[in-house]
Amino acid sequence: MAKKIIRIKDIAKAAGVSIGTVDRVLHNRGKVSEDALKKVTAVLKKNEYKPNLIARTLGSNKAYRLVTLLPNPEQDPYWAFTHKGILQAENEWSHYGVSIVTCVFDLQEKKSFEEAAKKVLKLKPDGILIAPIFYKEALPVFKTFFDKAIPYALFNTHIKESNAISFIGQDLYHSGRVAAELICIGQKGPGTFSVLHVDEDLNDSIHLLEKEKGFKDYVNEFYDGHSVIESLNRTSSTDFSFKKRLATLLKKPDLKGIFVSSSRGTATAASFLKSHGKNGIRLVGYDLLEKNVEYLNSGVIDFLIHQKPQQQAFEGISCLVNHLIFKKSPQPINLFPLEVITRQNMPSYQVESINYHPQGTSILN
Amino acid sequence: MAKKIIRIKDIAKAAGVSIGTVDRVLHNRGKVSEDALKKVTAVLKKNEYKPNLIARTLGSNKAYRLVTLLPNPEQDPYWAFTHKGILQAENEWSHYGVSIVTCVFDLQEKKSFEEAAKKVLKLKPDGILIAPIFYKEALPVFKTFFDKAIPYALFNTHIKESNAISFIGQDLYHSGRVAAELICIGQKGPGTFSVLHVDEDLNDSIHLLEKEKGFKDYVNEFYDGHSVIESLNRTSSTDFSFKKRLATLLKKPDLKGIFVSSSRGTATAASFLKSHGKNGIRLVGYDLLEKNVEYLNSGVIDFLIHQKPQQQAFEGISCLVNHLIFKKSPQPINLFPLEVITRQNMPSYQVESINYHPQGTSILN
DNA sequence: ACTGAAAATGTGTGCGCACACACTATATTT
DNA sequence: AAATATAGTGTGTGCGCACACATTTTCAGT
Numbered sequence: 079m080a081k082k083i084i085r086i087k088d089i090a091k092a093a094g095v096s097i098g099t100v101d102r103v104l105h106n107r108g109k110v111s112e113d114a115l116k117k118v119t120a121v122l123k124k125n126e127y128k129p130n131l132i133a134r135t136l137g138s139n140k141a142y143r144l145v146t147l148l149p150n151p152e153q154d155p156y157w158a159f160t161h162k163g164i165l166q167a168e169n170e171w172s173h174y175g176v177s178i179v180t181c182v183f184d185l186q187e188k189k190s191f192e193e194a195a196k197k198v199l200k201l202k203p204d205g206i207l208i209a210p211i212f213y214k215e216a217l218p219v220f221k222t223f224f225d226k227a228i229p230y231a232l233f234n235t236h237i238k239e240s241n242a243i244s245f246i247g248q249d250l251y252h253s254g255r256v257a258a259e260l261i262c263i264g265q266k267g268p269g270t271f272s273v274l275h276v277d278e279d280l281n282d283s284i285h286l287l288e289k290e291k292g293f294k295d296y297v298n299e300f301y302d303g304h305s306v307i308e309s310l311n312r313t314s315s316t317d318f319s320f321k322k323r324l325a326t327l328l329k330k331p332d333l334k335g336i337f338v339s340s341s342r343g344t345a346t347a348a349s350f351l352k353s354h355g356k357n358g359i360r361l362v363g364y365d366l367l368e369k370n371v372e373y374l375n376s377g378v379i380d381f382l383i384h385q386k387p388q389q390q391a392f393e394g395i396s397c398l399v400n401h402l403i404f405k406k407s408p409q410p411i412n413l414f415p416l417e418v419i420t421r422q423n424m425p426s427y428q429v430e431s432i433n434y435h436p437q438g439t440s441i442l443n
Numbered sequence: 444m445a446k447k448i449i450r451i452k453d454i455a456k457a458a459g460v461s462i463g464t465v466d467r468v469l470h471n472r473g474k475v476s477e478d479a480l481k482k483v484t485a486v487l488k489k490n491e492y493k494p495n496l497i498a499r500t501l502g503s504n505k506a507y508r509l510v511t512l513l514p515n516p517e518q519d520p521y522w523a524f525t526h527k528g529i530l531q532a533e534n535e536w537s538h539y540g541v542s543i544v545t546c547v548f549d550l551q552e553k554k555s556f557e558e559a560a561k562k563v564l565k566l567k568p569d570g571i572l573i574a575p576i577f578y579k580e581a582l583p584v585f586k587t588f589f590d591k592a593i594p595y596a597l598f599n600t601h602i603k604e605s606n607a608i609s610f611i612g613q614d615l616y617h618s619g620r621v622a623a624e625l626i627c628i629g630q631k632g633p634g635t636f637s638v639l640h641v642d643e644d645l646n647d648s649i650h651l652l653e654k655e656k657g658f659k660d661y662v663n664e665f666y667d668g669h670s671v672i673e674s675l676n677r678t679s680s681t682d683f684s685f686k687k688r689l690a691t692l693l694k695k696p697d698l699k700g701i702f703v704s705s706s707r708g709t710a711t712a713a714s715f716l717k718s719h720g721k722n723g724i725r726l727v728g729y730d731l732l733e734k735n736v737e738y739l740n741s742g743v744i745d746f747l748i749h750q751k752p753q754q755q756a757f758e759g760i761s762c763l764v765n766h767l768i769f770k771k772s773p774q775p776i777n778l779f780p781l782e783v784i785t786r787q788n789m790p791s792y793q794v795e796s797i798n799y800h801p802q803g804t805s806i807l808n
Numbered sequence: 809a810c811t812g813a814a815a816a817t818g819t820g821t822g823c824g825c826a827c828a829c830a831c832t833a834t835a836t837t838t
Numbered sequence: 839a840a841a842t843a844t845a846g847t848g849t850g851t852g853c854g855c856a857c858a859c860a861t862t863t864t865c866a867g868t
Contacts, residue, residue: 083537085824096848101826111846130538132497133824137853172448173495249791256787263745264629296787380628416788422621422661423781426614450854461818466856474816498854502823809868816863822856829850836843 084125092125093117104129131404141175142402144395145203147194148233149211150182155367156341156387157185160233163391164207170392171399178395179203188212195219199226205398206230207391210237213284231397231408233390235285243401244408246394248416250285253383254292254337256416257362260381261335262297265360268304269334271297272327275311276343286339293337312343328354341365341385348373366419366427374421384417384427449490457490458482469494496769506540507767509760510568512559513598514576515547520732521706521752522550525598528756529572535757536764543760544568553577560584564591570763571595572756575602578649596762596773598755600650608766609773611759613781615650618748619657619702621781622727625746626700627662630725633669634699636662637692640676641708651704658702677708693719706730706750713738731784731792739786749782749792 090100095114102110103118104127110118151161161180168178179201183194191212198206199222206223208230210216220240223230232245261271273290275283290309297305308327312320327333328350336359338347344363348370351361362381363370373379393412400406419427455465460479467475468483469492475483516526526545533543546563549555556577563571564587571588573595575581585605588595597610626636638655640648659672673692677685692698693715701724703712709728713735716726727746728735738744758777765771784792 086826087824097825098827098848099846102847105826107827109846114846130824132538133501133853134826135853136498136501136824137826137851173497252787252791256785259785259787413791415782415791417780418783418785418788420621420624420783422617422624423783426617426778426780429778429780452854462855463818463857464816467817470856472857476816479816495854498823499856500823501854502821502856811866811868813866814864816861818859818861820857820859823854825853827851829848831846831848833846834844836841838839838841 083130084127085130086127089118089121089125089127093121135174135403141177142204142399143201144176144178144205144207144398145198145201146178146180146395147191147198147206147208148180148182149185149209153185154342156365156385159365159387160391163388164395166388167392167395167399171395174399174403176395176399176403185211188215191215192219195222199223203228205402207233207394207398208242209233210235210240211283213237216240229398229401231394233394236411244394244397244410244412246390246397246412246414248385248414250288251292251295253416254289254294254339255296256292256383256418257289257337257381258293258296259300260362260418261337261360262301265334266302267332269301269332270306270308270327270330271301271334272336273307273309274324274336274338274343274347275309276338276340276346277312277314289337289339312346324350325354328359333359335360335362338363341367341370344379344382345369345373348378352376352378366424371424371428374419374424377421380420382419382424384419386414386417390414448495449492450495451492454483454486454490454492458486500539500768506542507569507764508566509541509543509570509572509763510563510566511543511545511760512556512563512571512573513545513547514550514574518550519707521730521750524730524752525756528753529760531753532757532760532764536760539764539768541760541764541768550576553580556580557584560587564588568593570767572598572759572763573607574598575600575605576648578602581605594763594766596759598759601776609762609775609777611755611762611777611779613750613779615653616657616660618781619654619659619704620661621657621748621783622654622702622746623658623661624665625727625783626702626725627666630699631667633697634666635671635673635692635695635697636666636699637701638672638674639689639701639703639708639712640674641703641705641711642677642679654702654704677711689715690719693724698724700725700727703728706732706735709744709747710734710738713743717741717743731789736789736793739784739789742786745785747784747789749784751779751782755779 086097086100090097093100095118099110099114100118102108103115103122146164148160149157151158164178164180168176181194181198184190192215206228210232216237220242224241229243232240232242234247236245236247273293275286294307297307310320310323310327336347336351338344338361341364344365345367347363348361351359352373356378360380361378362383363379364383365385365387366382370379370382374382397408397412400408451462451465455462458465460483464475464479465483467473468480468487511529513525514522516523529543529545533541544566546559548559557580571593575597581602585595589606594608597605597607599612601610601612638658640651655674662670662672675685675688675692701712701716703709703726706729709730710732712728713726716724721743725745726743727748728744729748730750730752731747735744735747739747762773762777765773
C-alpha cells in the first residue's frame with residue numbers, strides 16, 4: 079500500500095478550514111486566528127506534510143539569475159572543466175527559470191578579481207557562486223554580498239568567516255595526505271620527497287599550503303625510513319632559478335617521489351621528469367586534464383587525484399538552486415571524495431565524464 | 444537575455460492549429476491530416492520544443508509500481524547497501540507516484556531465485572530491477588518479462604542477451620586489472636599472486652572469473668619479474684580444505700599479494716592474513732563494509748575497490764523511472780568508475796555516503 | 809443533394825501550489 | 839445607527855501538460 083501523499087487540500091479538510099488558511103499558516107503570512115492556527119498546526123504535525131516541490135515551481139515562473147565569479151576558463155584547463163559543469167547546471171535547471179551569467183577573472187591578477195566582483199554586483203544576481211582565490215580581496219566582496227542579502231556559495235577555497243551558505247570542495251589537508259600515501263606505497267630506505275608548486279603565488283594560495291602540510295605530515299608519520307621533504311616553488315613560467323633547483327633535486331639518488339600541488343603544474347612536472355628519466359621516481363598530481371592523462375598512460379605520472387571540477391561546479395549551482403527555489407538549506411560544507419586515478423581505472427572515469435549524471439537530484443524531499 | 448521556453452501553446456499558435464493537434468503530433472496518436480502534420484513538424488523543427496517534464500508529471504497522478512529482484516540484504520552487507528539505495532530511490536521518486544516492492548532471493552539457492560521471480564510477476568510491476576546472479580535460471584525469467592512487455596534493468600551482472608533496457612554495474616575485467624595494478628605497485632622480483640574467491644559457486648559466477656581474468660592479464664603484462672598466479676576457491680564456510688590450501692599459500696616466501704574477488708570474502712581473507720602475519724603481503728578487496736574499513740585502517744587491507752552498491756541501486760531505479768515516467772531512453776550500459784579506496788582517502792568517502800546525493804538528477808535534460 | 813459515419817480538429821478539465829483578490833464578521837469611529 | 843476599518847477567511851486563477859470529450863469537417867454511399 080503506497081501511503082498517500084498529503085496535500086494542502088487534505089490538511090485544510092482535516093483542520094476544517096480553507097486552503098487559503100493553510101497556505102497562510104505554512105508560509106506564516108499572518109492574518110490567521112489563534113484558533114485556526116492551532117487546528118492547522120495540529121493536523122500538520124500529525125501528517126508530516128511535504129509540499130510538492132514540483133507543483134510549487136510550476137505557477138511561479140520567476141526568473142532566477144545566478145552569477146559565477148570564477149577564474150577564466152580559457153586560462154586553465156581545470157577551470158575549463160568547472161565552466162563545463164556550470165553550463166551543464168544551467169541546462170539542467172533552465173526548466174526552473176534559472177539562467178547563469180559567468181563573470182571571470184585572471185588567476186594572476188587580484189585587480190581583475192575585484193573588477194569582476196563589481197560586475198557581478200551590477201548584474202543584481204539572485205545567487206552567486208564564487209571561488210575566493212584571493213583571500214584578502216575576497217573579504218570585502220563577501221561583505222557587500224552579505225549586506226545586499228544575496229546568497230553565495232563558496233567554491234574550491236574555503237573561507238570560514240565568509241558567511242557563505244555552503245562550501246563545495248575537497249579536504250585539502252587530506253588530499254596532501256593521500257598524495258603522500260600513494261608516493262610511499264612499497265617504498266623504503268632513506269628517501270627524499272618533494273612538493274612542487276607551479277605557477278602559483280604562494281602568498282595567496284593557502285589551499286596549496288594545506289596540501290603541502292598534509293603531505294609532510296603523512297610522510298613524517300608513516301614513511302618507513304629517514305625522509306627529507308623539499309618544497310619547490312615556480313613563481314612563473316619565466317622563473318629560471320626553478321629549473322636549476324629542480325635539476326638539482328632530480329639528481330638526488332634517493333628521490334622517491336614528487337607531489338605536484340595543482341592540476342596545472344602536473345603536466346609541467348611530468349615533462350621535466352620525462353626528459354630527466356623517470357628512474358622509479360613516483361609522480362602524483364591532480365585531475366584528468368588531457369596532458370595528464372597522456373602522461374599517466376605513458377607511465378610518467380603514477381597517480382592523479384581527481385578533484386572533479388565539473389561535478390563540483392554542478393553541485394555548486396545546484397546548491398544555490400536548492401536554496402533559492404526549493405528553500406532547502408544546503409549542507410554548510412560539501413566535501414567531495416578524494417578519488418585516486420591510476421592507469422587502470424582511468425578509462426572508467428572517462429566514460430563517466432561523458433555520461434555524466436550530475437549529482438543533486440535530491441532536491442526533492 | 445534568457446531565451447524563452449517554447450510551450451505546446453506556442454507551437455500551436457505558430458503552426459496555426461490547436462493545442463490538441465500539436466499534442467497528437469507530439470505523441471503521434473494519429474488522427475492528424477497530412478497538412479496539419481507538416482505544419483506542426485515544421486514549427487517543431489525550427490523551435491526545438493522541449494516538453495516541460497515537470498508539468499507533464501503533474502496531471503497524470505499515475506501510480507508506478509517498481510519491483511526489485513535482488514539477493515537478500517540480510518544475508519550480505521553488500522546487498523544491504525544496495526537495499527539502502529533502493530529505499531533512497533523510493534524516497535526520491537515517491538513524488539512521482541513511484542512505489543517500490545522488494546523481492547529477495549537467497550544467494551545460494553537457485554530455486555529461491557525462481558520463486559522470487561514468480562512473485563515479481565504476480566505483483567504486475569511496471570518496471571523491474573533484477574540482479575541476474577544465476578545465468579541459466581535468469582534467461583527464462585527475462586523471456587517472461589519481455590513477453591509481458593515489462594521493462595527491466597540489469598544490476599550487477601551483465602547478460603548481453605537479456606534484452607534489458609539498461610545495465611548498471613562495473614567493468615569487471617578492468618576491476619581485476621585495477622586490483623592487480625594496486626598489488627604490483629612498487630614490487631619486483633619473482634612473485635606469487637593469488638586470487639581468492641570466497642563462498643561463491645564459481646559455476647554461476649562468471650562475473651568473478653571476469654575479475655580473475657583481468658587480474659591475471661595485468662600481472663602477466665606488467666609485473667616486473669617472474670610471476671605465478673594461484674586461484675583459490677572456498678566453496679562454503681565449511682570448506683576445510685580451503686584453510687589448508689590457504690595456509691600453504693601464505694607460507695610461500697615470495698607471496699606478494701592477494702586479491703579477493705568479492706566484498707563478502709574480503710574481511711575473511713583479512714582475518715586469515717592478520718593471524719598469519721602480514722609480512723608485506725598486499726591485500727586488495729572490495730567495498731566499504733564495516734569490517735573492511737576496520738582492516739583497512741589497521742593496515743591489514745591495503746586497498747579496497749569501491750563498487751558503490753548504494754549509488755548503483757539508486758541509479759538502477761532512476762533508470763527505470765526515466766524510462767517509464769520521463770520517456771527518456773536510458774544508456775544501455777551504465778558503468779560506474781572503479782574507485783580506489785586507501786586508508787587516507789577513505790574518510791572522504793564515508794562523509795559522502797552520509798550526505799549522499801544520489802546521481803541522476805539529469806532526468807531533466 | 810442528403811444522410812451518417814469517420815476523420816480531423818478544438819475545447820475543457822485537473823494535477824498541487826502560490827498568490828491575488830473577494831468576501832465575511834467583528835470592532836471602531838463618526 | 840450608519841459608515842468604515844480591520845482581522846480573519848475563502849475563492850479563483852494560472853503554471854504546462856495529458857487526456858477525455860465536444861465539435862467541426864470531409865467524404866462515401868445512397
